[in-house]
Amino acid sequence: MRLGEAEVYVCPACKQRMQVRIVQQRGEEVLEGLLACPCGAEFPIADGIPDLVFPRQLATSDLEAKLWYDANADVYDENLHLTFDTFREDEQRVRSRLVDRLELLPTQRVLELGAGSGRDSVLIADRLGTEGRLYLQDLSLAILRHSFPKMATQQVPTEFHVGNACHLPFSDGVFDAVFHFGGLNTFSDIGAFFSEVNRVTKVGGKVVAGDESMPVWLRNSEFGRVLMNSNPLYRYELPLQHLPVSCREVKLEWIIGGVFYVIEYRVGEGEPFADLDFEIPGIRGGTHRTRYHGLLEGVTEEAKSMAQAACARSGKSLHRWLDEAVRQAAARDLEGR
Ligand SMILES: C[S@@+](CC[C@H](N)C(=O)[O-])C[C@H]1O[C@@H](n2cnc3c(N)ncnc32)[C@H](O)[C@@H]1O
Structure with a gap:
């Protein structure tokens, strides 16, 4: 192991930088010694080869x-x-x-x-x-x-x-x-x-x-x-x-x-890119993200039919109508506390 390479290696257990302790060296080459981690782990170097x-x-x-x-x-x-x-x-x-x-x-x-x-x-x-x-x-x-x-x-x-x-x-x-x-x-x-x-x-x-x-x-x-x-x-x-x-x-x-x-x-870095936030056209409306994260408890069939009818009359997407209705009801109940 070349001396400068001690910079590149980290402890395979905790990924901290290690200190090289040299027992025998030939030029830049560490022949015998060990790499010591602050976590306490030690890795021997023998015949110039670190055992990590x-x-x-x-x-x-x-x-x-x-x-x-x-x-x-x-x-x-x-x-x-x-x-x-x-x-x-x-x-x-x-x-x-x-x-x-x-x-x-x-x-x-x-x-x-x-x-x-x-x-x-x-x-x-x-x-x-x-x-x-x-x-x-x-x-x-x-x-x-x-x-x-x-x-x-x-x-x-x-x-x-x-x-x-x-x-x-x-x-x-x-x-x-x-x-x-x-x-x-x-x-x-x-x-x-x-x-x-x-x-x-x-x-x-x-x-x-x-x-x-x-x-x-x-x-x-x-x-x-x-x-x-x-x-x-x-x-x-x-x-x-x-x-x-x-x-x-x-x-x-x-x-x-x-x-x-x-x-x-x-x-790459993290998950791949996708635009999850544009308004999806059509009666259902919403975005990819609101469709995934915005799910609430189910309602009765009757409440659903009423919501669909009211929504159709309002000309809004179902997402927008519901979002507004839930916000209004939530604000009212939160204020009334
Ligand atoms: C079939 S040999 C392939 C060697 C070489 N890559 C080749 O194509 O000829 C599989 C190699 O993987 C090594 N090996 C097996 N498990 C390993 C592990 N967990 N970490 C690193 N090497 C491993 C073996 O010691 C062996 O040298």
């Missing part, structure tokens, strides 16, 4: 994923071609297109979560220059280590850390783009993952995330059944319900034989 995993006691699915990738880190790169071979897809081409979706500029600051052995990381790095920054994270240090030699010849300054994609150790709005591919389905809290991703991405920044999911229309086909039998990860459903309200220009596509989804979007 939170919570320390991982949820079951995160722990299982970590243990699996720890155990299989050394054969991951050897075996991965099987997935692409199944669908006669060219891995480099597929990954390149995925990374293209980030629409990167060479000077941008990019975060890749669950980066694994760095197969996409090198393609992201190819699109960044010396003025850019790349942050690579994974829950398993064992697999992340396999990305070190791949990244060694890249010109973009790269920071590695061990962490949990559901609890990010970064301040708000520090990244131009965030990328993840391949681990999302088993993240213990997918809602927290997307919410954290949107928090650390600048407004207008790009997010690309994807994983396995057999499309619903193929689940009962032989294609679907055979593949889901070989790889139960295809059984996972799309995580669209977990997208935060700040997602804009959302695109969804199935790739790699049509059994992996990719969700791509830009981060």
